[in-house]
Amino acid sequence: MPRYDFKPVESRWQQYWDENQTFRTEDAVSEKKKLYVLDMFPYPSGSGLHVGHPEGYTATDIVCRYSRMKGLNVLHPMGWDAFGLPAEEHAVKTGTHPRETTNQNIATFKRQLKMLGFSYDWERELATTDPDYYRWTQWIFLQIFDTWYDSEYEWTGPDGVKRKGKGRPINELPIPSDVKTSGAEAVRRYQDKHRLAYVSDAPVNWCPALGTVLANEEIIDGKSERGSHPVVRMPLKQWMLRITAYGDRLANELDPLTWSEAIKLMQRNWIGRSVGAEVDFKIVPSENGKPQTETPSSIRVYTTRPDTLFGVTYMVLAPEHPLVDTITTSEQKAAVDEYRTKASLKSDLDRTDLAKDKTGVFTGGHAINPVNGEKVPVWIADYVLISYGTGAIMAVPAHDERDYEFAKTFGIEIRQVVAPAPGSGHAADIDNTAFTETGIAVNSGKYNGLTTADFKAQITKDLAAAGVGKEAVNYRLRDWLFSRQRYWGEPFPIWHELDADGNPTGLMRADTAESLPVLHPHMEDFKPTGTPEPMLAKATQEWLFKTDTDGVKLKRETNSMPQWAGSCWYYLRFCDNKNSTNFIDPAKEKYWLPVDLYIGGAEHAVLHLLYSRFWHKVLFDRGHVSTPEPFQKLVNQGMILGEPDENGKAEKMSKSRGNVINPDEVVKDYGADSLRLYEMFMGPLEQTKPWQMSGVEGVYRFLGRVWRMIVDERAETVKLADAVVDVAPTDEQLRVLHKTIKAVTDDIDRLSFNTAISRMMEFSNFMSSQEARPKVVLSQFVQLLSPFAPHIAEELWNVLGHPNTLAYEPWPTYDPALLVEDSVEVPVQFNGKLRSKIVVPANSDAAALEAAARADEQVQKNLEGKTVVKVVAVPGRMVNFVVK
RNA sequence: GCCGGAGUGGCGGAAUGGCAGACGCGCUGGAUUCAAAAUCCAGUUAGAGUAACAUCUAGUGCGGGUUCGACCCCCGCCUCCGGUACCA
Known part of the structure; x- marks a missing residue:
């Protein structure tokens, strides 16, 4: 084989893995330590795999292949989130049954994933559309x-x-x-x-x-x-x-979950828990003869700032609020009805679009402020949402921006009841803007002088005692x-x-x-x-x-479940996908759960992850699962953008922009190992980064160099290069190998795949220039490479004389003693600026370092005419002369 | 607006308190070749300086601070990306 020909090599090993079921995970619960590594399973769309998919899949595959070599019992499954609208829309157009379209798309995705050499246990494959699967989705619903x-x-x-x-x-x-x-x-x-x-x-x-x-x-x-x-x-x-x-x-x-703070925050924000108080305002009986005998006779509002109750100058009901009819006076009825009709016709988009301009109508009715007995006018306005809190608010224009704008628009009194706390650095400018910070109560009767926090606690207690309010918790989250x-x-x-x-x-x-x-x-x-x-x-x-x-x-029931249903629990079924009597065997659930590493796109940060956690908690409460959370560690891969344009600007890949990269094409031109390696080499996993075909070329060349480092390119058949020999490695070769083992191992543990690859490049740059390349060193290097580029690694492993697969060969370990070099080069700084470098024995202490530095010619030149104020010498790191 | 993340060569990025720019791309020159592809070698932050080295100066978005020493820590800004938005 003259040059590295990836095509036969990749298909040979894919076939080998298939036939030998190399990556089959034992069904029985094992004594071995387990590792459950999960990809967010894809929706099998008609357009096939996108280059974004293999990014996360390669990352998990590296961790899995590495962990198997480390002796862990690894569960690494793949399946299909296959319900969804596109297959049905296709059915509307063509009459093809959605199941048929879905199966075709799954076949395409599966072929593409196999082409990339991922080490999934395909015996555990499942689709949410399988009756054997959704049988249990329906069961969980029950x-x-x-x-x-x-x-x-x-x-x-x-x-x-x-x-x-x-x-x-x-x-x-x-x-x-x-x-x-x-x-x-x-x-x-x-x-x-x-x-x-x-x-x-x-x-x-x-x-x-x-x-x-x-x-x-x-x-x-x-x-x-x-x-x-x-x-x-x-x-x-x-x-x-x-x-x-x-x-x-x-x-x-x-x-306690190992998720990024960003994703945790997004979930917390989505849930949007807030603590405040519910307060009842008694409705004032109508003065114009309209009977006001209907119950309920009070408006309940929700507020997070009960300390501003003395600043209430009006109230607002959402247009859909059930009390609107009760409270509206006959004079105002026409105007109110008109406003409500208009509001009902507005879509949510219109309502948010008009966010700046406040609209509303006075109902003619009033309610009594429970803290001071004041009569407060009641309005309706669409800036109050029926779906949050009680659908009614007490308005405090002095201390809420929205109320402030509304009051300015309609000429309603703005009454300040909070003053900035002394020394807080805040200022209140009520004539021009609302003061929304916390502070000290003013104009609030007996509560004057209390801090916002104390006032809140006190008034909540007092309202409860008087039976007109209580502490309340609200969520942004809806059912x-x-x-x-x-x-x-x-x-x-x-x-x-x-x-x-x-x-x-x-x-x-x-x-x-x-x-x-x-x-x-x-x-x-x-x-x-x-x-x-x-x-x-x-x-x-x-x-x-x-x-x-x-x-x-x-x-x-003729409704159907949303697409999220199937993805809410698939991680459970992977542990026991053939069980026909239970959705999961309890012993298997105990062994495999939780998922140890879950990788997928950030687009699921709230939806899938929140829904899935919710189902899991219900199953937990009902005793069907033993862990309170499904996913212990979550990592979101960054988006891959298209190739940068001539201005260096990269945009999202999309059909309309015509910048979509097809993995099939990349594999055809460079091979699966190159695609895998490139996607990992592009940059940190979680970062958004642009695609560059020249970068694929780069890692492809690296694989060629690795091949030539071991294989004789000029020979007719695949045989070792002449330089590859069965000799003992030199000290330097050993040191470089062990440094590489340490670096690659540490980097995989940190999911820092880009730096792991660069370390292997450094190794091959070094080793390729060695006249005699010991087999034992090369064999260990091939093992390091194997999680990243498994096909070429398996092939080279064979060429180096090892029979069978390296998938379960023990991961190389390093000897710390071999990492130590005899002498090290240490920088010498003057006032923190690099002025010289000295070579000293690696074990030199601070005094020896300083002495060696003072002996250096460059250092002496720099010392001339200067007074040494201080010398900082850190053994093995640097020497710094502080001079005047 | 609010919440998060990020700003480093021509480009992707490396270095989380100690030699800024590892590794890769691109570019320049050379070797090999009839020629090319492929491959190999050398160089590649900017400026000053030298015949060439040496050497010097500046430099990690901007301004300040802490430190013997800051891309890294602190304070204040700017820009970009992501999330979210009348949530009371």
């Missing part, structure tokens, strides 16, 4: 459906941690006696209201273009995350998951809208009871675990209904209806 959250329950979990709050079986939910006396049906309805999976009639985000409703998390700037289609809000009956019940735990239990109107998602294992006329009674029945999976109905026509009516409503009568054993007529 667990969630069967659970209510007891926020007062104190318990110690299998992890030994004491917690307050637990998801408990619905049959343990205490039923109030008045409900109990109302009969069995009332009890069922009461239970349904408390389940973690429940049906709600609240306004939701309906996206006509996608033909489905979307979760809050799937909406960006008022448009759909996918496709940027407009979204409108309308009330619909939808499934919700009570993720807010777990808000505190989802935020707090992030602490998770869990139903979609599409075909290509998991059907719900739920039936609705029908009355004699065929109308739903509102009562539900769950499928039994044994009857799962609920399969998709056969359909020919995949066109969306164009209305919020789900696709599955077009299914056959047999699929849709049945009569239960007790004679009750039932209709199937």
